[in-house]
Amino acid sequence: MSIVGQFNLGFIVVRLRHEEDNQQTDDLFIIDQHAADEKYNFETLQATTRIDSQKLVRPRPLELTAADELIAIENADVLRENGFEISVANDDEDRSRSSGHVSRVTLVSHPVSGKVVFDMKDLEELLELLQDQPTPSNTETPSKPRRMVRCSKARAMFASRACRKSVMIGKALTKQQMTSVVRHMGTMDQPWNCPHGRPTMRHLVSLGGGDLKMASAAYAQRPVQWANFT
Template identity: 40%
Template sequence: MARQRKEDFSSMEVIGQFNKGFIITRLRGDLFIVDQHASDEKFNFERFQKKARIQNDLFSPRALNIGALEEAVLRDNIEIFNYNDISEMLSVLSTYPGTMYRPTKLRKLFASRACRKSVMIGTALSTSQMEKIVRHLGELDHPWNCPHGRPTLRHLCSLAAHTNLRNQESTKEGLLERTSPAQLE
């Protein structure tokens, strides 16, 4: 089995659903199992990340014109804007200049939203829904794991290896049928 590429998802044939949580696919001579929730979650996560636009004018402070309620909410949640977030941002930007930085807390928020919006384990899917989930993986920047780390895809088996094994077993059975008990002793 060759290493999988994002482009392979468009060539995968959906065989069916297993245990209302996994999509079985075939690509050339191999079978794969796709985690329907992790795959849909990863698609939603990357979509949220691309849609969200963060603007941060750190060097141009602006006065906020907020009411008493907003001010109370801000004061109650001031730890969200702590030193660690700024330190993390500076570290990432100095290591990877020009990177679109997403604070860890924002990434966790996107992951949580993506998880709740995604197809859940236990949901029966039509063939077209399964095909859509598999095709979406090919559109992602990083399709191999959901934001929480679960793999989206696993190789099940090589059909050729399985066929060869079956042929060897039937050959052995045929030899045993043609062999008399006296020949075995």
């Protein structure tokens, strides 16, 4: 795989050379430099950002179902990364309470981040998301950070930050910069669209046997070895 060059100060053209039906074939891809870099920065912020929190003047008991209570306790570290700090009552405190279900979980800190205001609906959304993904992956590597659960308000905040810090359309890139953008795509969980939905890459054409042909649906399903781009 190799970098062909930059097109219109906004797109990176790359080539994949391989054998198909005993013939050498070149496949050309075009990558949106801003969308691709934005998605990389977005996923990095999602995985690594710890949202600041502010202690409440008075801790707030949370009225949770037994199921949500268990999810909150098991994922206290995830809530903490999102700025929600909780306190859990111990068994002695439980026994001293009156009969009936009383929440063991108390909110002691609330997330704060610039002009973004978080509320209890964001905590409820996090708990709902954690029902499907109760624990972040422990298989992260330096090149592939773990996947962190975030509420929609936090995702929108990260998307805005990622957009501002990414390579812009109209910026000329060196070959080294283009290679970096392309290789970063191999570290993403979902590299195909930017946070705002714009496609990051399209297959242009296959050049083989002297003929120009569009890629087939079957070809579009092949994995791309991003790390091998040079």
